[in-house]
Amino acid sequence: MNVPTALTVLYDSSCALCIRCRDWLSRQDAFVPMRFMACGSKQAREIYGSVPWLGEELVVVSDHGDVWAGPAAFITALWALREWREWSYRISGPELAPLAERFFHAISSNRKTIAAIIAPDPCEGGTCRVPHAYR
Amino acid sequence: METPYLVPVYATYAVITLGLTIFLARTLSKNGAIFLEDVFKDTPKLAGAVNTLLVVGFYLVNLGYAALIMKAEGAETSVAAVEVLAWKLGALLMSLAFMHFVNLFVFYRIRRRSRLAQLPPPVMPQMQMQMPVPQYFPQPTA
Numbered sequence: 001m002n003v004p005t006a007l008t009v010l011y012d013s014s015c016a017l018c019i020r021c022r023d024w025l026s027r028q029d030a031f032v033p034m035r036f037m038a039c040g041s042k043q044a045r046e047i048y049g050s051v052p053w054l055g056e057e058l059v060v061v062s063d064h065g066d067v068w069a070g071p072a073a074f075i076t077a078l079w080a081l082r083e084w085r086e087w088s089y090r091i092s093g094p095e096l097a098p099l100a101e102r103f104f105h106a107i108s109s110n111r112k113t114i115a116a117i118i119a120p121d122p123c124e125g126g127t128c129r130v131p132h133a134y135r
Numbered sequence: 136m137e138t139p140y141l142v143p144v145y146a147t148y149a150v151i152t153l154g155l156t157i158f159l160a161r162t163l164s165k166n167g168a169i170f171l172e173d174v175f176k177d178t179p180k181l182a183g184a185v186n187t188l189l190v191v192g193f194y195l196v197n198l199g200y201a202a203l204i205m206k207a208e209g210a211e212t213s214v215a216a217v218e219v220l221a222w223k224l225g226a227l228l229m230s231l232a233f234m235h236f237v238n239l240f241v242f243y244r245i246r247r248r249s250r251l252a253q254l255p256p257p258v259m260p261q262m263q264m265q266m267p268v269p270q271y272f273p274q275p276t277a
């Protein structure tokens with residue numbers, strides 16, 4: 001594995017929780033630059049159509065073509081952040097990895113329900129704030 | 136209350152306090168510089184600046200604390216004077232030791248943070264895909 005120098009985060013743009021997470025990610029100081037792409041977008045399907053988890057799970061792809069999906073993608077996204085790299089190592093260790101994995105799966109598979117509770121706006125009209133609006 | 140020994144106690148205390156603080160600050164900056172040069176390899180000026188700032192903070196806290204604990208109740212005999220002086224210096228040394236370890240911890244954290252920047256992702260990728268050419272690279276935002 002080459003150490004990534006840039007990451008592409010493929011998230012589900014149809015869930016408000018995912019959009020919040022994307023915005024949070026994009027506001028953090030990062031060691032490596034990240035770009036965000038809606039997993040259902042035409043561009044994502046063109047470039048990353050060969051990734052079997054696309055649309056099902058969170059997917060992170062490095063500029064070298066390494067693909068992480070699900071909990072591993074979550075950890076890799078944390079790894080990219082200055083404040084959270086230490087935590088990415090901590091939660092991928094033997095004690096916390098099973099817990100982190102269960103937590104991520106629970107959040108990820110119930111993302112629509114959680115999003116409906118915390119942010120009733122489904123964002124269908126494209127009225128979600130863009131990341132830079134938070135700065 | 137007659138306290139004939141209080142002035143010598145204060146004088147000795149002031150001299151030892153200043154001497155100790157200056158000696159410790161110099162030791163700290165001399166050895167800390169080596170640490171910081173390693174951390175800020177690309178920006179040696181920054182290493183110098185961080186070092187100076189840490190030393191200034193060290194001086195401020197130590198001299199401030201030393202001034203605060205200076206006042207003594209009284210020293211009527213020479214034995215009492217020595218005891219008072221010893222108590223003050225002991226308190227001062229403990230605070231210096233505490234500051235010293237705080238500083239060491241700060242250096243350790245800074246160094247660990249800079250090492251983290253070199254580490255690869257903790258989890259192995261699940262798949263390797265051919266990247267199309269040209270690749271879209273996100274531009275780092277300033």
